[in-house]
Amino acid sequence: IDIFLFCNTVLKFRSKPTEFRSKPTEFRSKPTEFRSKPTEFRSEEHRPFRSVFAAGTARRTAEMLKKREGRAEEKEEEEEMDRCSVRYKASSQQEIPDRPLSPEEWRKLRDDSSRPDRFPGRMLNLMLAAGTDVDVAKSLLAFIALDSGTVPYVLLLKYLSLCVSGGHHSEVLDTYDLMKSCFKTLDIGAYSLLLKGISRTERWREMLPMLEEIKKIVTPTRRNYGDAISGAFLNGDSETGWTLYNEMMELGLEPNQEVWQCMFNSATSLQKDKEKLLDILIYMRENQVYPQEMLVKSIKTWFQSLPGEGWTGRFSSVDSRDRCGSCQAEMESIELTEEEYSQLKQRVMANVIEGRDVFFKTTPQELQSFKNFVKKSPAFDVIVDGLNVANISVHGPKSQNLLAVVSELCDQGLTILVLGRKHMMQHSKMWNRYDILKIKQIAHCFFTDNISKDDPFLLYAALHSGNNCKFVSRDLMRDHKACLPDSATRRLFFKWQRGHQLVVPWYVPGKKVRFQRELRYDTVVQSTPTSWHLPYDEDGEDRSSYEIPQKWLCLTKQH
Amino acid sequence: MTFLRLQVVGVLRRCCGRPSSSAALKCHYSGLPTSSFISTPSSALTSSRALSTTWILRKDVPQPKDEEARPKLDLDVWKSMMRTVALQEDRVKTKDKVEGKLSPLEATRMLVDAWRLAGRLVPDSLTDEQMEALSKLTTKSSKRKFLKHLSIKEGYKKAKMEKKEKKMAERMERADREGFDVDSKADVKLKNTFLMKFWSRSLDTLLFWRSAQAMQYGQPLVFDMSYEQHMSSHDAKNTVSQLLQCEGWNRRSVDPFHLHFCNLQPNSVYHQELLKRYGQETWERLFITTTSQRHVDIFPRENLVYLTADSPNVLRTFDHNKVYIIGAFVDRSAQSGVSLANAKRLKLATARLPLNEHLQWDCGAKNLTLDQMIQILITIKETGSWEKALEFVPIRKHGGFYEQKTENSVFIRFHQWYE
Numbered sequence: 001i002d003i004f005l006f007c008n009t010v011l012k013f014r015s016k017p018t019e020f021r022s023k024p025t026e027f028r029s030k031p032t033e034f035r036s037k038p039t040e041f042r043s044e045e046h047r048p049f050r051s052v053f054a055a056g057t058a059r060r061t062a063e064m065l066k067k068r069e070g071r072a073e074e075k076e077e078e079e080e081m082d083r084c085s086v087r088y089k090a091s092s093q094q095e096i097p098d099r100p101l102s103p104e105e106w107r108k109l110r111d112d113s114s115r116p117d118r119f120p121g122r123m124l125n126l127m128l129a130a131g132t133d134v135d136v137a138k139s140l141l142a143f144i145a146l147d148s149g150t151v152p153y154v155l156l157l158k159y160l161s162l163c164v165s166g167g168h169h170s171e172v173l174d175t176y177d178l179m180k181s182c183f184k185t186l187d188i189g190a191y192s193l194l195l196k197g198i199s200r201t202e203r204w205r206e207m208l209p210m211l212e213e214i215k216k217i218v219t220p221t222r223r224n225y226g227d228a229i230s231g232a233f234l235n236g237d238s239e240t241g242w243t244l245y246n247e248m249m250e251l252g253l254e255p256n257q258e259v260w261q262c263m264f265n266s267a268t269s270l271q272k273d274k275e276k277l278l279d280i281l282i283y284m285r286e287n288q289v290y291p292q293e294m295l296v297k298s299i300k301t302w303f304q305s306l307p308g309e310g311w312t313g314r315f316s317s318v319d320s321r322d323r324c325g326s327c328q329a330e331m332e333s334i335e336l337t338e339e340e341y342s343q344l345k346q347r348v349m350a351n352v353i354e355g356r357d358v359f360f361k362t363t364p365q366e367l368q369s370f371k372n373f374v375k376k377s378p379a380f381d382v383i384v385d386g387l388n389v390a391n392i393s394v395h396g397p398k399s400q401n402l403l404a405v406v407s408e409l410c411d412q413g414l415t416i417l418v419l420g421r422k423h424m425m426q427h428s429k430m431w432n433r434y435d436i437l438k439i440k441q442i443a444h445c446f447f448t449d450n451i452s453k454d455d456p457f458l459l460y461a462a463l464h465s466g467n468n469c470k471f472v473s474r475d476l477m478r479d480h481k482a483c484l485p486d487s488a489t490r491r492l493f494f495k496w497q498r499g500h501q502l503v504v505p506w507y508v509p510g511k512k513v514r515f516q517r518e519l520r521y522d523t524v525v526q527s528t529p530t531s532w533h534l535p536y537d538e539d540g541e542d543r544s545s546y547e548i549p550q551k552w553l554c555l556t557k558q559h
Numbered sequence: 560m561t562f563l564r565l566q567v568v569g570v571l572r573r574c575c576g577r578p579s580s581s582a583a584l585k586c587h588y589s590g591l592p593t594s595s596f597i598s599t600p601s602s603a604l605t606s607s608r609a610l611s612t613t614w615i616l617r618k619d620v621p622q623p624k625d626e627e628a629r630p631k632l633d634l635d636v637w638k639s640m641m642r643t644v645a646l647q648e649d650r651v652k653t654k655d656k657v658e659g660k661l662s663p664l665e666a667t668r669m670l671v672d673a674w675r676l677a678g679r680l681v682p683d684s685l686t687d688e689q690m691e692a693l694s695k696l697t698t699k700s701s702k703r704k705f706l707k708h709l710s711i712k713e714g715y716k717k718a719k720m721e722k723k724e725k726k727m728a729e730r731m732e733r734a735d736r737e738g739f740d741v742d743s744k745a746d747v748k749l750k751n752t753f754l755m756k757f758w759s760r761s762l763d764t765l766l767f768w769r770s771a772q773a774m775q776y777g778q779p780l781v782f783d784m785s786y787e788q789h790m791s792s793h794d795a796k797n798t799v800s801q802l803l804q805c806e807g808w809n810r811r812s813v814d815p816f817h818l819h820f821c822n823l824q825p826n827s828v829y830h831q832e833l834l835k836r837y838g839q840e841t842w843e844r845l846f847i848t849t850t851s852q853r854h855v856d857i858f859p860r861e862n863l864v865y866l867t868a869d870s871p872n873v874l875r876t877f878d879h880n881k882v883y884i885i886g887a888f889v890d891r892s893a894q895s896g897v898s899l900a901n902a903k904r905l906k907l908a909t910a911r912l913p914l915n916e917h918l919q920w921d922c923g924a925k926n927l928t929l930d931q932m933i934q935i936l937i938t939i940k941e942t943g944s945w946e947k948a949l950e951f952v953p954i955r956k957h958g959g960f961y962e963q964k965t966e967n968s969v970f971i972r973f974h975q976w977y978e
């Protein structure tokens with residue numbers, strides 16, 4: 001659903017879009033739930049929930065901006081690129097034979113090619129890319145063997161990758177035996193390929209010594225372990241599979257979703273299996289991992305197959321009252337606990353604001369004066385990122401946009417802090433002195449040096465004003481999130497951000513300022529004794545790493 | 560004999576059709592469902608057509624596919640050949656298996672050997688230092704990139720060596736042909752001229768005298784060498800290369816600066832690399848002042864101006880009384896504003912070059928390399944013209960100079976450097 005509609009006349013240098021809202025009438029509701037909380041934000045309940053953090057928003061915004069910038073130019077560029085690539089392909093592509101050739105034909109091909117000594121390798125690369133028939137590759141290897149007496153390791157490796165990607169199990173096994181007998185030790189790439197290939201065949205037990213070989217040199221990758229575990233499960237040995245899985249978790253590697261899918265598909269109804277699978281769900285919760293559609297379907301079938309418990313699963317989404325669409329249960333709140341909050345406060349101070357050197361973002365004197373200012377002032381209800389908010393509209397002086405937002409918040413009866421930079425106080429076309437004076441009358445203000453970064457101050461003030469202090473900014477704060485030391489703190493920061501950031505998606509001067517409501521429930525795998533709710537990624541949904549999914553699987557237990 | 564036999568086979572096949580001919584020749588296992596023939600290197604491909612006994616036009620008869628018609632190729636001959644080779648080798652040597660956990664160095668060595676065998680870009684030989692550095696790298700991709708870099712360097716050396724040998728061989732050949740001695744310089748012809756040769760020695764002496772004069776009376780220019788922690792070793796080596804170039808450009812200018820290398824700690828990466836590049840003797844004879852003191856301690860604070868691309872102040876005129884500081888830093892790290900942070904800490908005045916004011920910037924970082932900086936400063940010192948000085952900014956970064964300074968240039972100054 002597009003938020004913006006554009007009018008037809010677009011000037012070359014400045015596009016003047018006139019923006020219409022999807023619903024013509026404005027509606028203000030004051031639901032009773034809000035009265036209980038100390039800070040109130042009047043927002044619209046009946047509107048479809050839109051958030052900057054919802055999955056797919058970034059992709060939609062990018063497409064809209066592309067449309068705005070003019071589709072015609074892009075189409076031309078794309079066509080040109082296609083032409084160039086076609087030309088390049090035609091000139092450099094050597095044709096792969098479509099049937100097995102005899103050695104004479106191969107010799108002729110080799111002598112005709114531009115680099116005869118590189119011919120076998122290049123031909124095999126092309127075959128691998130195109131996924132040709134194994135027989136053609138075999139005929140090439142036959143020619144090489146007859147020509148030079150032996151097949152070099154490189155070519156065997158390429159042939160092996162062709163067999164593995166094509167799924168020719170007998171060939172994989174033959175090649176493996178050959179390589180083992182001819183060469184003392186194989187390289188890690190060969191072992192990885194063999195793990196992938198052999199795990200699907202009947203000789204899958206030979207994977208385990210291979211894994212040991214890899215361990216001698218480097219830590220095996222997630223993919224190595226994943227292939228080994230899925231091989232064990234597919235061939236019926238769940239004990240080995242679980243041992244390998246525990247090993248992998250101890251090393252701190254996160255398994256692929258296909259591995260989990262394998263485990264859920266081949267699970268029995270034993271009690272200990274059930275516990276292990278529930279442990280997987282707990283892992284997903286603690287590490288904020290969202291399953292994909294395939295995995296979530298396997299989970300649903302597994303739950304529904306548990307005898308005597310009567311689980312039913314339904315796909316749904318969360319409605320505007322923060323309840324599950326299918327079972328009406330309330331979702332987990334997004335509020336942080338006391339210790340989490342203080343830990344986040346301390347980490348943000350140490351890593352985001354001070355970091356390796358205070359001088360990168362500010363100076364010690366400025367930081368100290370800000371700390372004193374915050375201590376002196378009363379607790380704030382909302383913090384406004386002055387520069388970001390002033391840029392929400394391209395029309396008119398920026399100070400007026402800022403004034404409009406601040407007045408709107410003041411009308412709601414909140415204590416406001418506005419953060420800006422010292423150049424805003426100087427009178428200019430964009431920054432009207434009178435607007436700034438009016439802002440100073442209705443809100444507390446703090447102006448940093450022009451060369452300091454103001455976002456860390458925003459975060460500091462918001463965190464130190466208590467758990468119910470929100471902040472207004474369109475900035476997604478990804479650069480500051482990246483300064484935090486470990487992923488647990490980053491997840492905590494993201495959770496806090498979703499629950500406390502107010503976004504003004506667009507603004508037309510003269511109209512009312514509207515805020516996008518902050519999230520009140522946590523999008524994470526959550527459970528109660530009689531239900532499980534799992535958020536999942538739909539197939540084809542392009543979710544960025546700073547967005548959260550909107551679809552849920554609701555599992556309820558009937559007694 | 561073989562040729563005759565095949566001719567007979569061809570005739571037989573044409574007369575009798577396929578099934579009987581297949582029985583006449585040897586079959587060999589190849590894993591394919593249909594029978595196949597051994598192919599020898601000298602076998603000729605014979606084609607056959609199906610016999611039609613009805614009065615249908617030949618082209619209406621379905622022709623058999625070429626694959627079925629041609630003699631089958633043995634696709635697994637290479638496997639049997641490799642097995643025999645392996646068996647032979649087995650008898651010769653016993654396989655030595657590596658047991659237990661390997662030390663990191665040995666593991667790295669095994670990795671390098673295995674990758675060389677697998678055809679990856681790996682140098683043929685590694686020194687001990689390089690092996691140490693390689694085993695310190697943690698991830699597989701960083702090891703792969705390091706090895707690729709070393710193999711490319713080795714490739715250049717090899718190519719150079721080959722060229723040299725080829726030239727030497729040609730020279731020897733020419734010497735044999737024309738019958739003169741290779742080592743003598745008899746092929747250098749003496750020229751008959753009244754112009755005396757200008758030895759490079761003379762130019763060097765002149766430049767050294769000028770540098771010595773600059774050290775006594777010239778304007779100081781400081782290179783701040785306190786950025787070791789912010790650079791990788793590769794970047795540090797690049798910085799030292801740029802410093803060498805700076806020294807050269809300065810020496811050759813009409814009125815050189817008096818160069819200072821400040822904050823140069825005795826055993827730092829900078830110092831070691833400079834010694835390696837210059838050599839001990841040249842390093843001691845250089846006309847540069849190197850000190851481990853800070854520039855704030857040597858010069859009065861009012862005279863110092865730190866040149867950095869992140870500064871809000873623009874340098875409009877070159878002041879011959881100020882001491883300009885340039886950070887000896889190749890700024891490839893993700894963190895920006897490092898040099899500005901240093902200047903802020905010491906409360907120094909900062910400035911940036913007027914790049915936005917004179918050039919239509921295209922794309923590229925406004926951080927310029929050290930040799931570009933010094934050439935700009937030398938030119939602005941000599942001529943006072945920014946147009947001439949900013950010619951040293953690489954052309955790929957900008958789209959040309961602004962033609963004339965109109966009133967709009969005042970608004971260009973207000974170009975929101977702030978967000």
